[in-house]
Amino acid sequence: MANSIPDIVIGRLPIYLRELTRLAEEGKTTTSSQELGRRLGISSAQIRKDLSHFGEFGKQGTGYHINYLVDQLRQILHLTDEWPVAVVGAGLLGQAIARYQGFAHRGFRIARIFDNDPQKIGTKVNNLTIQDISELEETIQNADIKIAILAVPANHAQETADRLVKAGIKAILSYAPISLKIPEGVKISYSDPVIQLQQMAYYLIPPISQD
Amino acid sequence: MANSIPDIVIGRLPIYLRELTRLAEEGKTTTSSQELGRRLGISSAQIRKDLSHFGEFGKQGTGYHINYLVDQLRQILHLTDEWPVAVVGAGLLGQAIARYQGFAHRGFRIARIFDNDPQKIGTKVNNLTIQDISELEETIQNADIKIAILAVPANHAQETADRLVKAGIKAILSYAPISLKIPEGVKISYSDPVIQLQQMAYYLIPPISQD
Numbered sequence: 108m109a110n111s112i113p114d115i116v117i118g119r120l121p122i123y124l125r126e127l128t129r130l131a132e133e134g135k136t137t138t139s140s141q142e143l144g145r146r147l148g149i150s151s152a153q154i155r156k157d158l159s160h161f162g163e164f165g166k167q168g169t170g171y172h173i174n175y176l177v178d179q180l181r182q183i184l185h186l187t188d189e190w191p192v193a194v195v196g197a198g199l200l201g202q203a204i205a206r207y208q209g210f211a212h213r214g215f216r217i218a219r220i221f222d223n224d225p226q227k228i229g230t231k232v233n234n235l236t237i238q239d240i241s242e243l244e245e246t247i248q249n250a251d252i253k254i255a256i257l258a259v260p261a262n263h264a265q266e267t268a269d270r271l272v273k274a275g276i277k278a279i280l281s282y283a284p285i286s287l288k289i290p291e292g293v294k295i296s297y298s299d300p301v302i303q304l305q306q307m308a309y310y311l312i313p314p315i316s317q318d
Numbered sequence: 319m320a321n322s323i324p325d326i327v328i329g330r331l332p333i334y335l336r337e338l339t340r341l342a343e344e345g346k347t348t349t350s351s352q353e354l355g356r357r358l359g360i361s362s363a364q365i366r367k368d369l370s371h372f373g374e375f376g377k378q379g380t381g382y383h384i385n386y387l388v389d390q391l392r393q394i395l396h397l398t399d400e401w402p403v404a405v406v407g408a409g410l411l412g413q414a415i416a417r418y419q420g421f422a423h424r425g426f427r428i429a430r431i432f433d434n435d436p437q438k439i440g441t442k443v444n445n446l447t448i449q450d451i452s453e454l455e456e457t458i459q460n461a462d463i464k465i466a467i468l469a470v471p472a473n474h475a476q477e478t479a480d481r482l483v484k485a486g487i488k489a490i491l492s493y494a495p496i497s498l499k500i501p502e503g504v505k506i507s508y509s510d511p512v513i514q515l516q517q518m519a520y521y522l523i524p525p526i527s528q529d
Contacts, residue, residue: 122513125497209512278519285336286357
């Protein structure tokens with residue numbers, strides 16, 4: 108069954124989960140697809156349809172029990188335990204990621220960080236010691252890490268991704284501004300601020316007229 | 319005409335532009351939808367269909383002239399001049415963004431950076447002086463800045479977004495892990511690494527079996 112659910116539906120579940128968690132933090136115990144939709148700018152019908160792929164979570168009149176729905180979404184998304192994550196690249200971005208407080212309680216923990224700069228290797232980011240990237244494969248295999256965040260320069264990204272895949276990594280979040288070749292069975296997600304800015308610039312009136 | 323083009327098509331154009339730029343850097347002068355598709359993991363038919371919304375860019379047999387297509391895509395996406403961008407929040411992430419080399423030649427330049435921390439205000443990030451966030455509205459209006467990157471903590475994000483919108487910002491890239499309420503006519507894009515990791519975790523075998 109799981110295989111038949113469109114990626115775009117899966118893509119929205121974490122958004123629902125994040126907003127439900129915020130509602131719970133605000134002290135609420137129940138919500139509705141209408142309230143959730145209003146807060147997210149998504150139609151309530153869409154939310155109900157997305158959730159209906161996985162079962163019946165709400166009741167006409169009373170809506171959703173937030174804690175229950177949060178638990179269910181965490182199970183669906185495989186977030187009930189913490190995934191250890193390896194960060195590759197300990198530049199400003201890699202360090203910002205390693206120090207980011209937002210992973211806690213959301214299913215992930217930064218378990219390792221690697222760099223190739225002798226000046227950085229052995230120093231600490233938070234409570235993590237920056238490891239030599241030559242230890243990448245062995246460390247990832249021994250620690251059974253399946254998820255990596257790639258924060259290396261573009262010209263090292265493909266080669267590093269290849270090493271991660273060989274070491275057993277199954278999901279990569281890449282901050283390098285290039286498209287990577289990744290084999291079937293490994294998930295890849297990209298974060299490139301320029302791409303996101305360019306996608307929005309299309310809708311804006313240019314700074315200087317082109318005419 | 320422009321209004322009828324689906325957002326998802328617009329969303330792919332920057333990906334094409336980035337890969338075409340890389341091809342040019344590799345010394346190539348022409349390419350094909352097949353080659354582009356292979357490098358991006360997108361079908362060549364999709365690429366041809368996407369581009370056909372904007373005109374005829376390639377020829378049967380010779381394919382695309384890379385420089386010409388790059389120029390056309392930059393015009394379509396309003397990237398022929400550099401958009402000045404304001405970064406709000408000069409923590410590790412805001413500073414990593416401000417120092418990021420990837421904006422140059424891709425249509426954007428970080429023009430201003432703001433924070434509310436007296437320890438940071440007046441210090442420099444690259445060649446930019448961190449400004450007091452109390453100067454936000456006046457600076458943005460005077461410099462006619464339309465695009466902002468939000469790198470403030472979640473609990474300040476909505477209030478800061480409201481201020482940006484009032485100051486005339488038309489597009490926001492937010493790194494705060496919450497959904498923002500933004501009025502019609504303002505574009506919003508989110509970057510939350512945890513959401514991206516959660517979207518991939520669904521497809522992985524959990525670290526510890528749930529059964």
